[in-house]
Amino acid sequence: MAQMQPFTLQEVKLTGGAFKNAQDVDLKYILALDPDKLLAPYLIDAGLPLKATRYGNWESSGLDGHIGGHYLSALAMMYASTGEPELQKRLDYMVAELARCQAKNGNGYVGGIPEGKVFWERIHKGDIDGSSFGLNNTWVPLYNIHKLFAGLRDAYAYAGNKQAKQVLVGLGDWFVDLIKPLSDDQIQQVLRTEHGGINETFADLYVLTNDKKYLETAQRISHRALLIPLLEKQDKLTGLHANTQIPKVIGFEKIASLTGKSDWSEAAVYFWQNVSQTRSVAFGGNSVREHFNPTTDFSQVLRSNQGPETCNSFNMLRLSKALFLDKNDVSYLDFYERTLYNHILSSQHPEKGGFVYFTPIRPNHYRVYSQPETSMWCCVGSGLENHTKYGELIYSHSDNDLFVNLFIPSTLDWKAKHIQLTQTTRFPYENQSDLTLKLTKPQQFSLQIRYPNWAENLTVLVNGKPQPIDGKPSSYVAISRKWKSGDTVTVRFTTATHLEYLPDGSNWAAFVHGPIVLAAKTSTADMKGLFADDSRMGHEAKGKLYPLTSAYALVGDPATYLTRLKPVDRLEFGLDSLTLQPFYEVHDARYQMYFQTFTKAAFNEQQARLKQQETESMALEANTVDKVNCGEQQPEVDHQYKGEKSESGYDDERFWRRTRSYIDYQLQNKGLAGKYLTIIALDNIDPKKVSFLINEKPAEILSAEGKTIRLKVGDNEVITLRIAAQNGQSTPRFNQIRLLTR
Numbered sequence: 203m204a205q206m207q208p209f210t211l212q213e214v215k216l217t218g219g220a221f222k223n224a225q226d227v228d229l230k231y232i233l234a235l236d237p238d239k240l241l242a243p244y245l246i247d248a249g250l251p252l253k254a255t256r257y258g259n260w261e262s263s264g265l266d267g268h269i270g271g272h273y274l275s276a277l278a279m280m281y282a283s284t285g286e287p288e289l290q291k292r293l294d295y296m297v298a299e300l301a302r303c304q305a306k307n308g309n310g311y312v313g314g315i316p317e318g319k320v321f322w323e324r325i326h327k328g329d330i331d332g333s334s335f336g337l338n339n340t341w342v343p344l345y346n347i348h349k350l351f352a353g354l355r356d357a358y359a360y361a362g363n364k365q366a367k368q369v370l371v372g373l374g375d376w377f378v379d380l381i382k383p384l385s386d387d388q389i390q391q392v393l394r395t396e397h398g399g400i401n402e403t404f405a406d407l408y409v410l411t412n413d414k415k416y417l418e419t420a421q422r423i424s425h426r427a428l429l430i431p432l433l434e435k436q437d438k439l440t441g442l443h444a445n446t447q448i449p450k451v452i453g454f455e456k457i458a459s460l461t462g463k464s465d466w467s468e469a470a471v472y473f474w475q476n477v478s479q480t481r482s483v484a485f486g487g488n489s490v491r492e493h494f495n496p497t498t499d500f501s502q503v504l505r506s507n508q509g510p511e512t513c514n515s516f517n518m519l520r521l522s523k524a525l526f527l528d529k530n531d532v533s534y535l536d537f538y539e540r541t542l543y544n545h546i547l548s549s550q551h552p553e554k555g556g557f558v559y560f561t562p563i564r565p566n567h568y569r570v571y572s573q574p575e576t577s578m579w580c581c582v583g584s585g586l587e588n589h590t591k592y593g594e595l596i597y598s599h600s601d602n603d604l605f606v607n608l609f610i611p612s613t614l615d616w617k618a619k620h621i622q623l624t625q626t627t628r629f630p631y632e633n634q635s636d637l638t639l640k641l642t643k644p645q646q647f648s649l650q651i652r653y654p655n656w657a658e659n660l661t662v663l664v665n666g667k668p669q670p671i672d673g674k675p676s677s678y679v680a681i682s683r684k685w686k687s688g689d690t691v692t693v694r695f696t697t698a699t700h701l702e703y704l705p706d707g708s709n710w711a712a713f714v715h716g717p718i719v720l721a722a723k724t725s726t727a728d729m730k731g732l733f734a735d736d737s738r739m740g741h742e743a744k745g746k747l748y749p750l751t752s753a754y755a756l757v758g759d760p761a762t763y764l765t766r767l768k769p770v771d772r773l774e775f776g777l778d779s780l781t782l783q784p785f786y787e788v789h790d791a792r793y794q795m796y797f798q799t800f801t802k803a804a805f806n807e808q809q810a811r812l813k814q815q816e817t818e819s820m821a822l823e824a825n826t827v828d829k830v831n832c833g834e835q836q837p838e839v840d841h842q843y844k845g846e847k848s849e850s851g852y853d854d855e856r857f858w859r860r861t862r863s864y865i866d867y868q869l870q871n872k873g874l875a876g877k878y879l880t881i882i883a884l885d886n887i888d889p890k891k892v893s894f895l896i897n898e899k900p901a902e903i904l905s906a907e908g909k910t911i912r913l914k915v916g917d918n919e920v921i922t923l924r925i926a927a928q929n930g931q932s933t934p935r936f937n938q939i940r941l942l943t944r
């Protein structure tokens with residue numbers, strides 16, 4: 203088959219339905235943001251006068267400027283998709299301002315990272331102290347600057363902004379010089395810290411300029427610690443920060459496509475297969491508290507209010523798209539479509555706007571939405587982009603053939619071939635799509651219609667006449683003929699509901715109809731922070747956790763689970779007192795997507811056991827004023843982690859951090875309710891070999907037994923805990939610190 207090509211966003215227009223609505227709502231959000239506020243970190247770093255103060259939240263607590271990079275991408279793609287002139291105006295303005303900062307800096311650099319010049323100079327000199335999210339105690343600086351690289355690339359590639367290409371090349375050359383003195387080992391040390399898809403952007407720079415030095419750089423800044431196990435077809439992903447890994451793999455795939463390194467591409471395929479098949483839940487998302495859980499145990503995903511992160515799916519879709527195009531393999535679209543409807547589309551509030559960070563699968567929990575003035579999280583950055591580019595894969599083409607991949611109402615204008623196509627459909631609310639062709643003259647080509655893996659009894663009619671079908675699910679059905687203007691094609695199929703179990707083999711399952719994941723709204727009570735404030739963790743749904751034992755379960759003969767669904771309307775089903783509907787329609791509510799399945803006897807046994815566990819853990823939570831999960835990115839950032847000669851890891855399904863020098867955390871003692879600090883490690887804690895300081899004074903040790911130590915805290919609203927190693931000896935691996943009332 204000839205190589206698959208995408209259409210540009212300019213060639214495809216959405217004409218109605220949920221995706222068009224999502225695009226319209228995102229457009230409003232994009233326009234609600236102030237370019238001058240987003241530019242402020244760049245002006246600060248260049249020493250230029252500000253036109254507006256920077257945004258708060260993550261834009262002024264270390265990740266300054268990252269949304270500005272995403273904003274360039276969002277403006278460029280939304281402009282390509284809609285032609286809205288205000289977007290181009292803003293894009294041109296943003297790029298010109300960035301060019302002004304770059305000129306002022308004088309060495310090609312432009313960025314929003316706090317104290318950027320001092321920071322990069324240290325790296326240039328080989329002074330590198332990196333952990334998973336901090337590089338020389340700066341919050342993911344390469345991740346941050348990658349957003350700018352990608353934004354400038356998109357401004358040029360999608361919207362044709364030539365100045366963006368100039369700024370990008372200048373920035374690329376600065377980076378090449380920056381890392382020139384570093385050895386390969388030193389570069390790998392830098393890459394221990396989350397760095398987005400920085401390798402991908404250097405591959406893109408090579409495509410834009412044809413200058414080999416960029417392609418060499420792309421390979422040099424590819425993270426070996428991830429790549430090598432993947433080359434050996436080993437899944438070492440459990441415990442890794444998920445969204446740190448996915449963009450690196452997009453880079454491996456891009457580099458492979460440019461260099462012919464087929465083993466790198468196989469590594470990318472292996473990663474994609476493992477994540478999509480063994481690490482993803484029904485709606486396409488992955489991870490818990492941002493980290494990959496064991497493939498054999500999704501219990502933490504079920505329990506946590508920090509379910510799959512939207513950025514992960516944003517990047518998994520980018521990887522799926524790259525693999526679909528490179529491999530000419532339609533099966534990548536089954537995952538792409540599943541994730542598009544059920545995670546990406548669902549991650550934006552369809553009326554008020556606002557983006558979701560975590561989508562918990564914990565029964566009876568809910569999600570939080572961002573607001574333009576308060577929320578500057580990573581998932582706002584990727585969220586701004588998500589809803590600008592729904593047209594990217596509805597259609598694709600080879601030299602001669604036209605492929606219809608998704609059933610989304612839209613028009614296609616294939617200018618090079620003078621072929622126009624209008625797709626009219628109410629899918630998934632009806633199982634039919636009508637395609638109408640408009641041609642300047644009759645043309646021989648093959649119209650290839652995707653036969654999705656979930657579709658049954660697919661039929662195709664041309665001008666009302668049934669066509670013989672040669673195809674099976676997860677392939678294309680080809681209709682080759684001399685097409686003329688006015689020809690119509692009708693695609694029909696049937697869809698069924700099935701239960702899809704979690705990949706860990708446990709008894710939790712979701713109802714999926716065709717590609718659509720179903721869920722029930724269960725309550726609107728106590729949805730604390732439904733629209734996020736500007737607090738550091740405003741994206742977490744902190745309202746009450748309802749016990750798992752109170753969630754609706756499917757009990758009895760497994761043969762009856764599906765027959766209990768009573769159709770109410772198209773994609774609406776009664777299940778006793780619950781009503782299931784597409785998850786992407788579920789907003790402003792607690793919901794249940796996953797159901798536990800039991801035989802009668804197993805149910806009774808399980809309930810008793812769960813109740814006991816929940817009582818214990820809820821009692822502990824109720825006594826907890828604040829806590830730090832050591833070695834986990836977000837909890838550590840939120841507790842102002844600082845440290846030297848410190849490393850983190852994941853063993854026995856738990857995260858940890860240790861040090862040969864010191865570790866600092868700050869805990870908030872609200873209302874002075876906390877009286878004790880309990881510190882838990884994975885190794886025995888010997889108080890003679892490690893010291894604990896609270897607000898700079900040696901802490902009073904109340905008890906030390908095995909892997910737990912208990913310290914007394916004084917009357918301070920802010921508790922600064924320092925754990926210090928003695929004589930450069932490594933401390934135990936600390937797992938959790940809790941400030942308790944009793």
Ligand SMILES: [Zn+2]
Nearest residue numbers: 511513580581
């Ligand atoms: Zn995110």
